Amino acid sequence: MRIENDLKLGFKDVMFRPKRSTLKSRSQVSLERTFKSKHAGVEITGVPVMAANMDTVGTFEMALALFEHQLFVAVHKHYTLEEWNSFMTNAPKGIEDHIAVSTGTGVQDAQKVKDIITANPQLKFICIDVANGYSEHFVAFVKKMREQHPDKVIIAGNVVTGEMVEELILAGADMIKVGIGPGSVCTTRVKTGVGYPQLSAIIECADAAHGLGGLIIADGGCAIPGDVAKAFGAGADFVMLGGMLAGHDESAGEMVERDGKKYKKFYGMSSATAMGKHAGGVANYRASEGKTVEVPYRGEIKYTILDILGGIRSTCTYVGAAKLKELSKRTTFIRVSEQENRIYTK
Numbered sequence: 001m002r003i004e005n006d007l008k009l010g011f012k013d014v015m016f017r018p019k020r021s022t023l024k025s026r027s028q029v030s031l032e033r034t035f036k037s038k039h040a041g042v043e044i045t046g047v048p049v050m051a052a053n054m055d056t057v058g059t060f061e062m063a064l065a066l067f068e069h070q071l072f073v074a075v076h077k078h079y080t081l082e083e084w085n086s087f088m089t090n091a092p093k094g095i096e097d098h099i100a101v102s103t104g105t106g107v108q109d110a111q112k113v114k115d116i117i118t119a120n121p122q123l124k125f126i127c128i129d130v131a132n133g134y135s136e137h138f139v140a141f142v143k144k145m146r147e148q149h150p151d152k153v154i155i156a157g158n159v160v161t162g163e164m165v166e167e168l169i170l171a172g173a174d175m176i177k178v179g180i181g182p183g184s185v186c187t188t189r190v191k192t193g194v195g196y197p198q199l200s201a202i203i204e205c206a207d208a209a210h211g212l213g214g215l216i217i218a219d220g221g222c223a224i225p226g227d228v229a230k231a232f233g234a235g236a237d238f239v240m241l242g243g244m245l246a247g248h249d250e251s252a253g254e255m256v257e258r259d260g261k262k263y264k265k266f267y268g269m270s271s272a273t274a275m276g277k278h279a280g281g282v283a284n285y286r287a288s289e290g291k292t293v294e295v296p297y298r299g300e301i302k303y304t305i306l307d308i309l310g311g312i313r314s315t316c317t318y319v320g321a322a323k324l325k326e327l328s329k330r331t332t333f334i335r336v337s338e339q340e341n342r343i344y345t346k
Contacts, residue, residue, distance in 0.1 A: 040152055049072070247264045
């Protein structure tokens, strides 16, 4: 047993230090970025905010709505081949550059991805998603997928430490999802005691990935637009959102009404709700590691997206970054003990 005494930080522990700026307006800030994937050699262009591959968020409806703003969606893995074929037949041209086919590492998963990609070869992204990206089996699966799909951008996760980011990139992953336990409906830290404060995880994993020419996706922990900006400031190439995109028209989840107010159900993918829906219940060798909550209904997603992107642009103007690419280079975080005056916050 050993203890690391270095301080690790979450989003609530820091704020941006403002700096002189030549920008006159938020409208001068460009949020679009272009990356080239290390292994696939695919050029990726868009606003690097991504909807999580949760079945209440990573929907086809969400993909259509976010594509209008050039954002990305990791489409959840529970759509059938027929549903994928139907969607791609009717989807607008170019959406294939902004959506990922998600998969687990089960026996049938590799075959299902192969079937979807074979039927829709224009798709460019594969998201290999497990809760614990530290197993040898996961690394072996990443290698297998790289061999089978040499021209596809492979996203793999989740991990929170630099050495595992490096191993997955060397195994064939182009983009690494970073985050264990920070999600709003994740209870991994409560059930297992395992986790890593998200800001520090991003800083350390971005450093490891960029040294090898890889990219990272900060997955989880963002509750407000300022958190998304902090993730970019810490070095994230993409930021993945779940709870911030839940409760909208484009989100899945049962609608319920109580006391005249509407709510939509939102749950973690390791929750009893998700496992009951997709796996016949919680297996007797494991515990549920997710919550099921009711999110107030929030209407169309576009208003939330505009709020998030507006917040990031404003961050950039405060630190003098004309492009999102410059934000991490213009970032100085200061340690804080409070974020906001909450006297009028319910």
